[in-house]
Amino acid sequence: MGKKKKEVDDRFKKFGTVSFTSITKVNDFIDYLEKGKVMASKCKDCGLVFFPPRADCYQCLTSNMEWIEVSGTGKLVSYSKLEFAPVGFGDDLPYAIALLDYGDYKVFGRIADGVPEEEIAVGMDMKTVANELPNGQLNYVFQKA
Amino acid sequence: MGKVGIIGVGQSAFVRGYPGSIRELAFDGFKECMQDAAITTKDIDASIICSAPEYDKQRSAAGVFAEYLGLVPQPTFYLESLCSSSSMGLRTAYSLVKSGLHDVVAVIGFQKMSEISSAESQERMGRGADIQWESPFGTMMPAYYAMYARAHMAAYGTTPDDLALIRVKAATYGQINEKAVYRKGVTFEMFSDPESPMSNPVASPLRVGDCCANADGSSCVIVANEEKAKAFCKKPVWILGLGAASTAVNLPGRDLFTGLTVAQQAGEQAYRMAGVTAKDIDVAEVHDCFTIAEMMAYENLGFAKPGEGKELIKSKETYKEGSIPVNVDGGLLSKGHPIGATGGSQIRTIVLQLRGEAGEMQVKDPEIGLVHNIGGVGLYGNVSILGR
Numbered sequence: 001m002g003k004k005k006k007e008v009d010d011r012f013k014k015f016g017t018v019s020f021t022s023i024t025k026v027n028d029f030i031d032y033l034e035k036g037k038v039m040a041s042k043c044k045d046c047g048l049v050f051f052p053p054r055a056d057c058y059q060c061l062t063s064n065m066e067w068i069e070v071s072g073t074g075k076l077v078s079y080s081k082l083e084f085a086p087v088g089f090g091d092d093l094p095y096a097i098a099l100l101d102y103g104d105y106k107v108f109g110r111i112a113d114g115v116p117e118e119e120i121a122v123g124m125d126m127k128t129v130a131n132e133l134p135n136g137q138l139n140y141v142f143q144k145a
Numbered sequence: 146m147g148k149v150g151i152i153g154v155g156q157s158a159f160v161r162g163y164p165g166s167i168r169e170l171a172f173d174g175f176k177e178c179m180q181d182a183a184i185t186t187k188d189i190d191a192s193i194i195c196s197a198p199e200y201d202k203q204r205s206a207a208g209v210f211a212e213y214l215g216l217v218p219q220p221t222f223y224l225e226s227l228c229s230s231s232s233m234g235l236r237t238a239y240s241l242v243k244s245g246l247h248d249v250v251a252v253i254g255f256q257k258m259s260e261i262s263s264a265e266s267q268e269r270m271g272r273g274a275d276i277q278w279e280s281p282f283g284t285m286m287p288a289y290y291a292m293y294a295r296a297h298m299a300a301y302g303t304t305p306d307d308l309a310l311i312r313v314k315a316a317t318y319g320q321i322n323e324k325a326v327y328r329k330g331v332t333f334e335m336f337s338d339p340e341s342p343m344s345n346p347v348a349s350p351l352r353v354g355d356c357c358a359n360a361d362g363s364s365c366v367i368v369a370n371e372e373k374a375k376a377f378c379k380k381p382v383w384i385l386g387l388g389a390a391s392t393a394v395n396l397p398g399r400d401l402f403t404g405l406t407v408a409q410q411a412g413e414q415a416y417r418m419a420g421v422t423a424k425d426i427d428v429a430e431v432h433d434c435f436t437i438a439e440m441m442a443y444e445n446l447g448f449a450k451p452g453e454g455k456e457l458i459k460s461k462e463t464y465k466e467g468s469i470p471v472n473v474d475g476g477l478l479s480k481g482h483p484i485g486a487t488g489g490s491q492i493r494t495i496v497l498q499l500r501g502e503a504g505e506m507q508v509k510d511p512e513i514g515l516v517h518n519i520g521g522v523g524l525y526g527n528v529s530i531l532g533r
Contacts (some may be wrong), residue, residue, distance in 0.1 A: 006214040006447055016281020024277065051397050052278035077297070078402055080291035082283065087265055089283035096349075099396050106397035110282050117349075122299035139282065 016139050018088040025055035028067065032140045036130045038070040040105055051105040070107060073125040073145040074100030079111060091134075098142055100126055112141040119144065147371030149242050150381035151531065152249075153182025154493035158362040158480035159326040162259045167203060168213040171255045174363030174486065175214050178251070182367045184377055186215040189367070190247035193237055194223050195230035196485030197324070199269045202260060210253060219270025227520035228434065230254060231364060232489030232527035236387050238368040248373045254490075255363035256483035266359060274522065275395040287435065288348035288511040289396075289522040294384055294437035295350055296402035301452030306352050308436035309336040310458045312343070312354045315433065316462070319479025321505045322523055324490075326360040326481035355436040360481030364489025366496075382496045385513070386419025386530035388412060393531035394524055403452075405438075408445035408517060415515070415528040416447075425446030426469060426530075427496045427511030430491035432519040433476040442517050443471070470508045473498075488518040492529065499533050 010022035011030040026112045032039045041053035043062040049068065079098035089095075096111040107128050111120065125145035130136055152404040155177030163170050178184075192214070194207040203209055226233040231254030232488075238250040258266055263372035274284050297303045301525075316331035335341035336354055343354030373382040388411035393399050399406070416422055423446055431442035443454035448469050457463050463471040474480055475496040479489060495514035498505045 012277075017283055019281050020272065020276040052275070052395060078292040078296040080295060080351075081346075082285070082288050082289045083346045083348065084285070084287075085283050086280075086285050092283055095283060097282055097284055097292070099292065099402070108279055108282070108396045122295060 011048050014138050017092055017133055017135065017137055019137070026053045029053055030138065032067065033130045033140065038107075038128045038130055038140045039067045040070050041065045042068045049104045051107050070102065070128050072102070074102040074107060076120070076122055076124045076126055076142070077101050077106065078122060079120060081117060096120070100128065100142060110141050112137065114144045115144060149239050149373070149384045149386065149491070150369055150371065150374030150378065151366055152369045152374050152378040152381055152395050153178045153184070153367035154365070154496045155179070155181055156324060156486065156490045156493050158324050159360040159362035159483055159490070161326060161360060167201065167206060168209055168254060170257055170361060171210050171253055171363045172214065174255070174365045174489070175251070175253060177192035178365035178367055182377060184249070184367070188311040188377070189219060189251050191219050192216045192221040192253060193234045193242060193486070194221060195234040195252060196223070196225065196256055197223060197227055197230060199272070200256055200258055200266075200484070203427045214253075216251065224526045228432065228482070228484045229488055229518040229520035229525045229527045230485045230516035231366070232492070232516060232529060233389065233488070233525070234349040234388055235366060235368065235384070235488065235492060235529055236527060239387060240385055242368055242370050249367065249369045251388050252366045252368065252376045252489060253363065254365070254486040254488060255388065256360045256485045258359045258363050258483060263359070279395055281422070282368050285348070286522060287351055289357070290435040290437055291351040292396070293402055293441065294435070297437060297440065298350065300403045303440065303455050305336070305352070305456040306333070307458065307486050308355055308440065309333055311433065311436040311439045312462060314458065315472060315476045319472045319475030320508060322475045322480055325479050327358045327475070327479040333334050342390055351435060351437070357434045357477040357482040358479065360483045362481060362483035362486040362490070364406065364486040364493060366489050366492050380533070382499050382533060384529065385419070385532045386415035386421070387510055388414030388418070388528040390414070390526045392524060394521070404441045404445045405519060405523035405526060407523055408442060408519060408528065409493055411528040412446045413528040416529045419530040419532070421513060421530065425513050426515045428473070428495065428508045429469060429471045429515040429517065430474070430494050431471055431476070431517040432487075433472055434482055434519070436478065438519065440471065441447050445514065446517060465506065465508055473506045473508060475526050488516070489514045491518055492531070495531050499531060
């Protein structure tokens, strides 16, 4: 009788071009991404909203979280278009990383490949959209609102 | 409780591809420091080894260095806060001495970045950010600082030309610093010359000329209590104020993108402890890993109001002859940035300035100097104020 192999929930290895984390308590984020939804987490005890999502609330010292969808539009805080990339990201070049401010929280990610750089301006409204990468991995990108 | 002083400083030359092992690299900075302090290894009660370990093949270099440098059987340990490791080392040494636990402590910083390729180095630098949520997007240090540059430009009308002026200043002094990795001059025109590598885009709006040079190097600072400092040293430099702060590693956890909160907070703490203000600083070393980082440092430390940093560099007030000389040793941009060694090298520059021993780089008769050393993308901030 062989030992039954313990199942490892490593869904998070699907996040981004290259994922550096496979096991996390917020693995459901990946399931939502697969359904086309980008989610934040909200503490049911104090109402604090977290992006990136987290399993634990430092304010309440509880782990009583619910998922809420990142919806509507955020304002572009800043961005940068990369001409060089870290190891493993070379095929994605050029690409732009960016930050959106939704008021209660902010979201860090990439600007969608199709958005021309001359149309990007700090302060513009953008929305966050789930995205499948050519290598089958999942992330999310910012599109013009 | 008495004062805490710096009785010796040293650094290796900052170079590309150091032709030796890490313990030999550490020896270079240590030797200069020990000759400067004119003490023996028996006079040192403990050593703190500062580095960013992801560049090291050796696990826990502290023990290896302590043996190689003759610092056994005294206690030794490893300390890391990314690029501000050796300033955090100074802070820790201060507390070890101030508490009375030790009389004399050596802070040794080093990095041999050439142990790995430039691409691998960039991958590791990207992992100085949030590896769960941000690194999977392909982030790297220049791109994060570029986002701060873009926000600063949008808020204050700062331009890439303003940033280029900071690099031109750095190169002015890199040429006369024999320890610098980049000894060549950089002109303003190079930034608009497609033939010059300085003009090549890295991460918009930052160009090659806006980025510091990776280097191998080591530094050493020896800290002593007042009694020992006066006994060992003719010109001890006193630690007047120390500040340190941290913030969210990921950008969504932050609110300020035109400056670094850790620098503001560490600066306020250090000024308060020293009982001085920005106006009292005669010479400063700031963490110019990118040109925008120096611009933000002007503003975060109170040398200029928010958004007015560009006026300081345009009017050359941060040159050696100006009202607040900054990075007159070439800074990280030209002197080079061997991560764990950088803070110690900045401290060395200010100590030499305060002693009047900075040679061609000497600022006229400074009494109070400041070191601003940042870890990661504004993740950790250390400000140290030193005086004669």
